[in-house]
Amino acid sequence: METGSPENTGTAGDDQAAAEPGWTGLPPGLLHMRRLLLVVWLGLLAVGLGLLLGLLAGPGWAAFALLPLGLIAWGWVMLGRNWRSWRYAERADDLLISRGVLWREETVVPYGRMQLVEVTSGPVERHFGLASVQLHTAAAATDATIPGLDPAEAERLRDRLTELGEARSAGL
Amino acid sequence: MTTPGVDDAVRERRPVAERRLHPVTPLRRAWAPVAVLIGWAVHDPDQAQRHLTRLTTTTLLLALAVLVPAAALYGFLTWWFTHFAVTDSELRIRTGLVFRRTAHIRLERIQAIDITQPLLARVAGVSKLKLDVIGTDKKDELAFLGADEARALRAELLARAAGFAPETAHEVGEAPSRQLLRVPPGVLAVSLVLTGATWGTLAAAVVVPTVLWLATESVWTVLASAVPLLGAAGASSVGRFVAEYDWTVGESPDGLRLDHGLLDRAHETVPPGRVQTVRIVEPLLWRRRGWVRVELDVAGSSNSVLLPVAPREIAESVVARVLPGATVPPRASLSRPPRRAGRCMPVWWRGYGLSVTDAVFAARTGLFRRSLSLVPHAKVQSVRLAQGPWERLWGVADVHLDTGANKTVTARLRDAEEAAELLRGQAERSRTGRKDARPDRWMA
Structure with missing residues (x-):
């Protein structure tokens, strides 16, 4: 019921903590996975395109296969920027998620408004040892997902969010 | 606070008085087969004419003798197997003849309660109780209840949802309502005339069929475009006037009361x-x-x-x-x-x-x-x-x-x-x- 500061931060530092949230970035696993997928798919495309054009239309045309390679280089940088832009902060009363490079978005979800916390992990994500945490509120427009977390961290976050959500629960 | 009460209720398992809907309910969908027949006749007039001339009195009587009891039996059985009950914390609805469905609606989660009376239901003196609960697409409704019973049930549900003790919730009765505002029909009519959407749809309903007639000279294309457009124009002007006629806003301890409608009356309650x-x-x-x-x-x-x-x-x-x-x-x-x-x-x-x-x-x-x-x-x-x-x-x-x-x-x-x-x-x-x-x- 009380919406004070959690035990680990003192009341005196609360205002400061609210002004300067302790941001946490994503572990590098997600970046590795995305880059690997990018290289594998676009690499295959480049090889396929190069072979096909080289055999059917002549070696000059095979230069078009450089296009996917260029995309790989561009995507490599973009994925890095995007990955760096993702961060989240657990504040005393709400969770902050910030993301995006060109289209920047920052979401605040008060703990008391959470209806459900979900940890998901697809087959590829599982192979790389990653899991996503998704928060649902009564508003479907709330888009609060933290992808690419370490499963242990994802579970810790889920448990902590559920706990805080119960403590600060409010109706609609 | 609430948890011990819920536990007690679960443990005690007191028998809950279940009730049935109003006996007029089976007639609710009686118009459906008639509507299907009329729709078929309109859709294909020539063939309908031929079939009609071929029908003899015996076949007609035979068909009626089979269809009417079957429909009546179905209507009766759905009514017979639909029960509802109000417990201390829930409204329970049990329904379904083949596929059973039981809905337990927590009273403190009810967002709004509406009583609506379609035109025919007004004639029969019955009304429909609709409940808004978060997360359900379809409104849970009790159709039909006697008009007085519906009002009493709404008052009881609201009293229980408001947190009155279950023993007294019966006696609390309907919260007194104070009228805040009534929209005069003239003002409503003028406001609809001054709405762009009304004129937009009307203009479309006139212009589009005319252009089509000049372009194709085919009656059917004109009809096919004019009917839905006129329908839309009617819905946005006359339809809105009929639905919003005599709009009354009242205030009561149970929340805001909205009463409106010329043919179909609706009484909505939005709790605080x-x-x-x-x-x-x-x-x-x-x-x-x-x-x-x-x-x-x-x-x-x-x-x-x-x-x-x-x-x-x-x-x-x-x-x-x-x-x-x-x-x-x-x-x-x-x-x-x-x-x-x-x-x-x-x-x-x-x-x-x-x-x-x-x-x-x-x-x-x-x-x-x-x-x-x-x-x-x-x-x-x-x-x-x-x-x-x-x-x-x-x-x-x-x-x-x-x-x-x-x-x-x-x-x-x-x-x-x-x-x-x-x-x-x-x-x-x-x-x-x-x-x-x-x-x-x-x-x-």
């Missing part, structure tokens, strides 16, 4: 503290008369009109009752986005406005048809700040507020620093706003 957003809409042609339309969003509800038309001052006083402690910010207090926002949204940026008071977040959009959305701080589910590349170039950003009614209110093109401040401040305000919010059981 359920309103997620309120929109004050001001079409261009109403501005000279100072009229506004007020819409509201309740989680899980499809009803959205609070006032079809009313003078601004009266509408504002009604809004103040719907959102306790809130006042509608005057037009002068709405701050416009910075001038450079015009680079992102030419001309229209002038329509945007924002004002944050102690109780509500108010955002205006629209240049000609102004619409002011009010969100009580306590109803904000999450706050988002979004900024695209072009917006960043001009140092502006959008702030979105998501509410429980699945509506998002947006303050567009605010100064970037102001937006960041809004994001931080709004999270704080909605947290403190929730602390002062009324409990789910509003009488407790």
Whole structure:
């Protein structure tokens, strides 16, 4: 019921903590996975395109296969920027998620408004040892997902969010 | 507080008095086969004529002898197997002949209760009770109940939902209602005449068939285009007049009462503290008369009109009752986005406005048809700040507020620093706003 500061931060530092949230970035696993997928798919495309054009239309045309390679280089940088832009902060009363490079978005979800916390992990994500945490509120427009977390961290976050959500629960 | 009570209820398993719907219910869908037959006859008149001439009296009687009892039996059985009961904390509905369905609706989660009376039901003296609960697409409804029984049931459900003791909930009876406002039919008619949508659909219904006639000279294409267009025009003018006729807003301890309708009467109740957003809409042609339309969003509800038309001052006083402690910010207090926002949204940026008071977040959009959305701080589910590349170039950003009614209110093109401040401040305000919010059981 009380919406004070959690035990680990003192009341005196609360205002400061609210002004300067302790941001946490994503572990590098997600970046590795995305880059690997990018290289594998676009690499295959480049090889396929190069072979096909080289055999059917002549070696000059095979230069078009450089296009996917260029995309790989561009995507490599973009994925890095995007990955760096993702961060989240657990504040005393709400969770902050910030993301995006060109289209920047920052979401605040008060703990008391959470209806459900979900940890998901697809087959590829599982192979790389990653899991996503998704928060649902009564508003479907709330888009609060933290992808690419370490499963242990994802579970810790889920448990902590559920706990805080119960403590600060409010109706609609 | 509530947990021991629930445990007791589970342990005791007291027999619950189950009730059935009104005996007229089986007749509810009696018109359906007739409608199918008429539809078929209209669709294919020649063949229908041929079939009719071939029908002898014997076959007709035989068909009737089979169909009527079968339909009657089906209607009777669905009625027989539908029960409902009110327990201390729930409304239970048990229904279904082949596929059984049991719904337990928690009373403190009810967002709104409506009693509606379609025209024929009014003749028969019965009404339909509809319940709005969050998360269900379809409204749970009890159709039909005797008109008095429906009123009594609504009063009992609201009393229990309000937190009156179950023993006394029966006797509490209907909360006294005080009429706040009644929309005169003349005003409603004028307001509909002054609505652009009415003329737009009417013009389309006249122009499109004419053009088609000149182009194709085929009666069928003209009919096929004219019928739906005329239907739309009728629905947006006559239909709205009929539905919003005699619109009465009343205030009672159980919340706001809305009664309206010329042919089909509807009596809606919105309990206190359920309103997620309120929109004050001001079409261009109403501005000279100072009229506004007020819409509201309740989680899980499809009803959205609070006032079809009313003078601004009266509408504002009604809004103040719907959102306790809130006042509608005057037009002068709405701050416009910075001038450079015009680079992102030419001309229209002038329509945007924002004002944050102690109780509500108010955002205006629209240049000609102004619409002011009010969100009580306590109803904000999450706050988002979004900024695209072009917006960043001009140092502006959008702030979105998501509410429980699945509506998002947006303050567009605010100064970037102001937006960041809004994001931080709004999270704080909605947290403190929730602390002062009324409990789910509003009488407790």
